[in-house]
Amino acid sequence: MSERSSLILRLIESLDSRTSYIKAKLGILVPSQIRSLRIQSEMPRQADLARVAGLHQSRISMFETPGAANMTIETLARLAAAFKVGLIVKFVPLSEMLRWENEHSQDHFSVTPLARDEVFLNPALVESTNVSKGKLGGLSQSSVNRVSAMPVGRVNPYQSSNDSPFQNAIGA
Amino acid sequence: MANGHNLIEEWYQNDLSEEAQFTFDALLKNQRKVESVLNWNGFKYLKGKPKEERIWQLDFIADKRQYRLLGIFGVGRKNAVLILGCYHKGDNYTPRDALEMARKRAKAIREGKAELHEREIKSDS
Numbered sequence: 001m002s003e004r005s006s007l008i009l010r011l012i013e014s015l016d017s018r019t020s021y022i023k024a025k026l027g028i029l030v031p032s033q034i035r036s037l038r039i040q041s042e043m044p045r046q047a048d049l050a051r052v053a054g055l056h057q058s059r060i061s062m063f064e065t066p067g068a069a070n071m072t073i074e075t076l077a078r079l080a081a082a083f084k085v086g087l088i089v090k091f092v093p094l095s096e097m098l099r100w101e102n103e104h105s106q107d108h109f110s111v112t113p114l115a116r117d118e119v120f121l122n123p124a125l126v127e128s129t130n131v132s133k134g135k136l137g138g139l140s141q142s143s144v145n146r147v148s149a150m151p152v153g154r155v156n157p158y159q160s161s162n163d164s165p166f167q168n169a170i171g172a
Numbered sequence: 173m174a175n176g177h178n179l180i181e182e183w184y185q186n187d188l189s190e191e192a193q194f195t196f197d198a199l200l201k202n203q204r205k206v207e208s209v210l211n212w213n214g215f216k217y218l219k220g221k222p223k224e225e226r227i228w229q230l231d232f233i234a235d236k237r238q239y240r241l242l243g244i245f246g247v248g249r250k251n252a253v254l255i256l257g258c259y260h261k262g263d264n265y266t267p268r269d270a271l272e273m274a275r276k277r278a279k280a281i282r283e284g285k286a287e288l289h290e291r292e293i294k295s296d297s
């Protein structure tokens with residue numbers, strides 16, 4: 001049985017395995033986003049973010065530690081508020097969770113803060129601008145045509161690159 | 173010394189819970205995509221003698237345990253070599269001589285006396 005088949009079987013059969021799997025991914029992706037947002041923000045030091053969020057600096061450090069999934073929704077909302085961004089917590093298929101993980105890049109992760117969030121601040125203006133420019137929901141007509149012309153299933157969104165920079169040392 | 177054992181894989185298989193294994197896999201998957209190691213979550217160079225030998229530590233938490241991965245970089249920091257997995261509580265590493273073992277292994281690698289195994293990062297897909 002392949003490693004992937006074995007994983008699927010465990011996930012199908014065991015509540016504990018599914019819990020561990022989901023916790024592990026959240027435990028990496030949530031701290032990664034917090035760190036990325038902090039570094040890009042006006043509060044690049046943990047102490048600054050802690051002060052704005054009304055939390056202790058040691059807790060910010062803990063929230064950024066990989067695997068630190070033990071955060072309440074209250075805490076996440078407080079951090080989102082400090083970053084002046086929103087937060088979505090929604091239940092999704094595991095395939096969607098895996099796609100999120102595969103597509104997440106800590107280096108490129110960014111979220112428009114409230115002050116620059118034109119769609120939120122002035123949706124009517126954004127909509128009228130798009131209509132006058134021949135745009136549809138933020139996409140130009142030509143890009144809509146291109147998207148719809150793409151063959152279905154051409155890209156596997158779940159596939160991530162496997163060129164591993166990690167090596168195991170042995171034999172010491 | 174180079175007896176063919178893949179010590180990191182043995183640690184992974186024998187000492188890590190399922191949750192810790194999933195977390196370890198997800199951690200490597202995420203860090204691989206981060207260009208600068210200084211932006212790796214949970215990354216730091218160790219202090220004292222290990223620091224002089226450029227041994228670093230990567231922290232992660234799973235099943236309420238503080239795990240530590242110790243490693244060194246290969247050429248140009250594009251190759252991360254994991255040399256020891258352990259966990260940490262209070263001021264203590266388990267195994268207790270983890271740092272000393274890491275220093276010996278780092279030395280063996282740099283002197284070409286230990287063999288490296290490429291680690292495939294699991295994509296789950």
